[in-house]
Amino acid sequence: xxxxxxxxxxxxxxxxxxxxxxxxxxxxxxxxxxxxxxxxxxxxxxxxxxxxxxxxxxxxxxxxxxxxxxxxxxxxxxxxxxxxxxxxxxxxxxxxxxxxxxxxxxxxxxxxxxxxxxxxxxxxxxxxxxxxxxxxxxxxxxxxxxxxxxxxxxxxxxxxxxxxxxxxxxxxxxxxxxxxxxxxxxxxxxxxxxxxxxxxxxxxxxxxxxxxxxxxxxxxxxxxxxxxxxxxxxxxxxxxxxxxxxxxxxxxxxxxxxxxxxxxxxxxxxxx
Amino acid sequence: xxxxxxxxxxxxxxxxxxxxxxxxxxxxxxxxxxxxxxxxxxxxxxxxxxxxxxxxxxxxxxxxxxxxxxxxxxxxxxxxxxxxxxxxxxxxxxxxxxxxxxxxxxxxxxxxxxxxxxxxxxxxxxxxxxxxxxxxxxxxxxxxxxxxxxxxxxxxxxxxxxxxxxxxxxxxxxxxxxxxxxxxxxxxxxxxxxxxxxxxxxxxxxxxxxxxxxxxxxxxxxxxxxxxxxxxxxxxxxxxxxxxxxxxxxxxxxxxxxxxxxxxxxxxxxxxxxxxxxxxxxxxxxxxxxxxxxxxxxxxxxxxxxxxxxxxxxxxxxxxxxxxxxxxxxxxxxxxxxxxxxxxxxxxxxxxxxxxxxxxxxxxxxxxxxxxxxxxxxxxxxxxxxxxxxxxxxxxxxxxxxxxxxxxxxxxxxxxxxxxxxxxxxxxxxxxxxxxxxxxxxxxxxxxxxxxxxxxxxxxxxxxxxxxxxxxxxxxxxxxxxx
Numbered sequence: 001x002x003x004x005x006x007x008x009x010x011x012x013x014x015x016x017x018x019x020x021x022x023x024x025x026x027x028x029x030x031x032x033x034x035x036x037x038x039x040x041x042x043x044x045x046x047x048x049x050x051x052x053x054x055x056x057x058x059x060x061x062x063x064x065x066x067x068x069x070x071x072x073x074x075x076x077x078x079x080x081x082x083x084x085x086x087x088x089x090x091x092x093x094x095x096x097x098x099x100x101x102x103x104x105x106x107x108x109x110x111x112x113x114x115x116x117x118x119x120x121x122x123x124x125x126x127x128x129x130x131x132x133x134x135x136x137x138x139x140x141x142x143x144x145x146x147x148x149x150x151x152x153x154x155x156x157x158x159x160x161x162x163x164x165x166x167x168x169x170x171x172x173x174x175x176x177x178x179x180x181x182x183x184x185x186x187x188x189x190x191x192x193x194x195x196x197x198x199x200x201x202x203x204x205x206x207x208x209x210x211x212x213x214x215x216x217x218x219x220x221x222x223x224x225x226x227x228x229x230x231x232x233x234x235x236x237x238x239x240x241x242x243x244x245x246x247x248x249x250x251x252x253x254x255x256x257x258x259x260x261x262x263x264x265x266x267x268x269x270x271x272x
Numbered sequence: 273x274x275x276x277x278x279x280x281x282x283x284x285x286x287x288x289x290x291x292x293x294x295x296x297x298x299x300x301x302x303x304x305x306x307x308x309x310x311x312x313x314x315x316x317x318x319x320x321x322x323x324x325x326x327x328x329x330x331x332x333x334x335x336x337x338x339x340x341x342x343x344x345x346x347x348x349x350x351x352x353x354x355x356x357x358x359x360x361x362x363x364x365x366x367x368x369x370x371x372x373x374x375x376x377x378x379x380x381x382x383x384x385x386x387x388x389x390x391x392x393x394x395x396x397x398x399x400x401x402x403x404x405x406x407x408x409x410x411x412x413x414x415x416x417x418x419x420x421x422x423x424x425x426x427x428x429x430x431x432x433x434x435x436x437x438x439x440x441x442x443x444x445x446x447x448x449x450x451x452x453x454x455x456x457x458x459x460x461x462x463x464x465x466x467x468x469x470x471x472x473x474x475x476x477x478x479x480x481x482x483x484x485x486x487x488x489x490x491x492x493x494x495x496x497x498x499x500x501x502x503x504x505x506x507x508x509x510x511x512x513x514x515x516x517x518x519x520x521x522x523x524x525x526x527x528x529x530x531x532x533x534x535x536x537x538x539x540x541x542x543x544x545x546x547x548x549x550x551x552x553x554x555x556x557x558x559x560x561x562x563x564x565x566x567x568x569x570x571x572x573x574x575x576x577x578x579x580x581x582x583x584x585x586x587x588x589x590x591x592x593x594x595x596x597x598x599x600x601x602x603x604x605x606x607x608x609x610x611x612x613x614x615x616x617x618x619x620x621x622x623x624x625x626x627x628x629x630x631x632x633x634x635x636x637x638x639x640x641x642x643x644x645x646x647x648x649x650x651x652x653x654x655x656x657x658x659x660x661x662x663x664x665x666x667x668x669x670x671x672x673x674x675x676x677x678x679x680x681x682x683x684x685x686x687x688x689x690x691x692x693x694x695x696x697x698x699x700x701x702x703x704x705x706x707x708x709x710x711x712x713x714x715x716x717x718x719x720x721x722x723x724x725x726x727x728x729x730x731x732x733x734x735x736x737x738x739x740x741x742x743x744x745x746x747x748x749x750x751x752x753x754x755x
Contacts, residue, residue: 073643078557105645115636118659127654128644178640185644 010042013259015249017236021048024189024219025070030084032065032074039065041243042084047236052211052220054234054251056227058266061240063223067191069093070221071107072100088189105132108182112194114174116166116181121158124166124177125149128185144184152180153210172203179210183218190214192222196229208233227267231255239263278329278432286322289440293317296447304449312453319460320443325435332428336421343420347413357718369414370421372400384411483733486717486726493720494520499727505690507710507721520724522731527692528607528700532682533675535611535696536618540675541668543615544622551623552630553652564627571620579684582613587685594697601697605687608696614681621671629663630656662747669743673736679704703732 025047032040040062047053055063065074072093074080086093093103105128116124125145128134135141145162149155154176158169166177175195182190192211196204211220211233224230230237231251238248239260247260258264265271294314297306306313344366345353352362372395373381383389391406447453491499502521547567551560587604594608595601633656641651657664679702687699688709710725717723 071643073639076639076642101645101647103645104643109639109643111636111639111643113636115634115640117637117640117655127641127646131644131646131650131654181640181644 010244012044012245013247013249013263015247015253015259017048017250019048019051019235019250021051021235023047024049025086025088025221026090027066027069027086028084030066030069030082030086032062032069032083033081034077035079039243040069043240043245044084045238045245045248047219047221049219050215050217051235052215052222052233053236053238054230055221055223055238055240056225056230056266057240057246058271059225062243063238063240064193066240067193067221067223070189070191071104071109073104073109075100105185106187107189107191108185108187110175110178110182110190110192110195113198114171114178116169116174116177118165118167120163121149121166121169121177122162125180125184128181132185134185148180148184149177151183151214152176153206153213154180170203172199172206175199175203175207176210179207179214183214187218189219189221192220194223194225197225204229227255239266241266275329275333278429282322282325282329282432282436285325285436285440286318289317289321289443290314292440292444293447296444297449297453300447300449306449307452308454312457313447313451315457315460316451316453317440317443317447319456320439321436322439323460324439325432328431328435329428332424332431336424336428339424340417340421344413344417347409347416349409352409366410366413366417368400368402369395369406369410370417372398372402372406373411373414373418375400480730480733483726483730486723487730490720490723490727493723499724500731503692505706507724518721520720520727521690522728524690524692525701525703525706525728528686528690529676529702529704531607531696531700532610532614532686532702533672535608536614536675536678537668537672539612539615540618540622540671544619544671545626545664547619548623548626548630549652549657551627553648553656564624567623568620570617571624573617575617575678575680576684578613578617579680582609582681582685586613590697598697600695603687603697603699605685605699606697607686607700610682610686611696613685614675614678617678617681618671618674621674622667625667625670626660626664629660629667632663633659662749666743666747669739669746673739676702676732676736676739677704678702679708683708703728707732 023046027046028044029042030040030044031038031042043062043066055067057063068074069082069086070088070093072082074082082094088103088107092098117127119127122145125148126135126141129141129144135144146155149158154173157173158177166174169177175198179190179195196207199207208229211222214220215235222230222234234251236248237251237254239246239254239258239262241262247254247258247263249259254263255267258267291314293316294310297310297313300306301310341363344363348362348366353359355362369391372391375398376384376391376394380389380394384391384394391411392402392404395402395406499520500522502519503523504519504521505524506519506521508518551564551567555563583604587606587609590606590609590612591602591604595603595606637655637659638651641655642648646654682702682705686701688701688705689699690706691698691700693700707725707728710722710728
């Protein structure tokens with residue numbers, strides 16, 4: 001079946017954005033192969049600035065793979081090959097002259113499982129600013145750490161124990177610490193790969209609330225398995241299936257009035 | 273019957289018991305459901321046949337030498353018993369005579385008894401030359417020894433056969449359909465497993481105790497203060513009749529050990545760690561699959577070969593190009609050579625263990641750091657190595673233990689001169705080398721010259737044990753952060 005799909009030209013169903021937000025990331029015909037296995041069959045999508053875009057779809061549909069193309073984390077996987085173009089503010093992400101380290105400073109990432117470093121809470125957040133030399137003085141650094149923790153709505157819970165290890169926090173706190181860590185390097189885009197899949201509903205609600213606040217300053221792309229979550233936090237939704245982008249559009253539109261049969265089937269729980 | 277015959281008998285009858293038990297259960301299964309498969313009933317009879325007999329055999333075999341020894345002592349005259357330093361020699365003399373008496377024919381025995389021929393000449397004819405003439409009291413004691421020993425052998429045979437018969441019959445009679453044979457087999461397996469682990473533990477305890485007793489004997493002759501704080505190592509030779517005891521200063525040996533190990537770690541830790549980092553983080557799978565085994569080959573080279581290498585290549589090189597031009601020494605045997613070569617030997621210990629530890633650091637930590645825009649080396653230095661540090665420290669301490677215990681390389685590369693000096697081009701030696709030194713040759717385990725080896729041994733043991741405990745503590749203390 002995938003052979004047929006690969007040969008037949010595939011057309012994504014698109015609904016333009018009524019809000020008319022500027023576009024932060026353009027991608028055209030992005031294909032990814034891991035060794036022999038093709039994971040993405042040409043995905044083109046525009047990601048709006050200062051909005052939350054949700055990628056939904058069943059497991060193995062390529063949404064995480066696509067997410068990892070944007071900050072070139074696929075480079076760290078042996079045998080992964082990426083084709084097509086991805087531009088961030090009209091700059092080609094895969095340009096050989098581009099410094100991938102700088103790119104990742106501009107495009108932060110939050111992972112599925114909270115992964116705080118085995119360091120103190122303070123050092124976890126200060127890690128990025130330190131390696132990028134963002135703080136001129138100790139006071140500067142402290143300010144960055146405190147504001148990042150505040151933006152990640154974690155500061156009040158940890159202000160008295162900044163020197164304690166980050167790994168000692170609860171799962172939800174750890175994930176917010178990871179978000180604070182990402183925010184600390186002042187990225188323009190934050191990629192979130194199923195950030196709540198390892199958390200309980202209360203911690204999830206907090207993260208969702210946080211994402212909603214962060215959207216004022218950051219372009220956010222979130223991969224999620226929870227349709228409710230996508231509906232709650234995102235402004236635009238993209239539905240992936242078997243390595244294709246099936247449909248993308250304003251979230252309320254995709255969820256209430258999908259144009260594609262497969263999208264309807266997925267969001268109503270008929271498969272996936 | 274000797275113990276081997278008894279073992280064979282036990283094995284044979286146990287197997288027979290297995291077949292019998294299995295057969296009976298198969299027959300019984302015609303009348304109703306069994307609680308276990310037939311093999312378990314066979315094993316049930318096997319266990320009951322073999323275990324009690326084996327236990328009796330082992331206990332009695334262990335007890336036999338003790339009883340024999342008592343008999344010999346009881347038959348030796350007071351004057352012999354009084355001379356405690358010669359007692360063990362006397363007892364082994366009696367044992368030799370006893371062995372000779374067994375070889376002699378009845379006629380010859382009669383002749384010996386009436387004094388027509390000497391026992392020594394008879395034994396010599398049977399291929400058992402003795403060092404001196406057999407004294408009458410030795411003949412008496414040897415005769416008693418043979419009587420007791422033969423009696424004990426018969427008793428062991430009888431007890432084992434009785435246990436076999438009882439076990440076999442008892443277990444066979446008990447084979448019934450409702451018998452929980454599986455549980456018994458399960459318990460036996462558990463007992464075997466426990467026994468296996470006890471062997472390792474008891475051996476360690478035994479080794480430590482024997483070291484300890486000999487060392488205590490040494491310390492009764494040389495005061496621990498003189499030993500541990502003495503700065504001169506000059507044990508002299510344990511010449512017969514000499515009362516001179518020499519000086520047993522531990523410090524020069526300790527210093528030599530530490531100094532050589534220090535140079536070894538100076539080589540092994542950076543090289544081993546860096547190669548581990550390269551293997552774990554940078555090398556592609558192809559390079560890794562070739563390079564890693566190549567590094568590990570280093571661990572397979574016998575240490576004596578490293579010794580040649582030091583003696584013929586590194587040693588002269590260091591002497592000609594460093595020591596002599598600097599005016600610091602003229603010997604091809606020196607601390608630096610030993611340290612360098614030992615360091616090379618230890619590289620695979622450090623690199624292989626560290627590689628495993630670095631690879632075990634969760635991938636999510638790497639991703640987290642890389643996604644923040646850190647380079648690979650920043651990720652390595654600031655995230656992965658700190659996370660892997662406890663394990664790496666453990667690996668390094670294990671390597672230190674290995675370095676401290678190394679002997680062959682030191683003998684060939686650094687020499688045997690006990691000396692405490694800061695000059696890395698001087699000859700020095702280590703604790704282990706001196707242990708070997710003191711224990712080679714014709715020895716008597718009553719003089720401080722030989723007993724000092726046990727004192728050195730137990731000290732070395734305490735040092736390496738301390739290092740291992742330290743390594744474990746460090747690993748445990750920091751592991752919490754890691755999870």
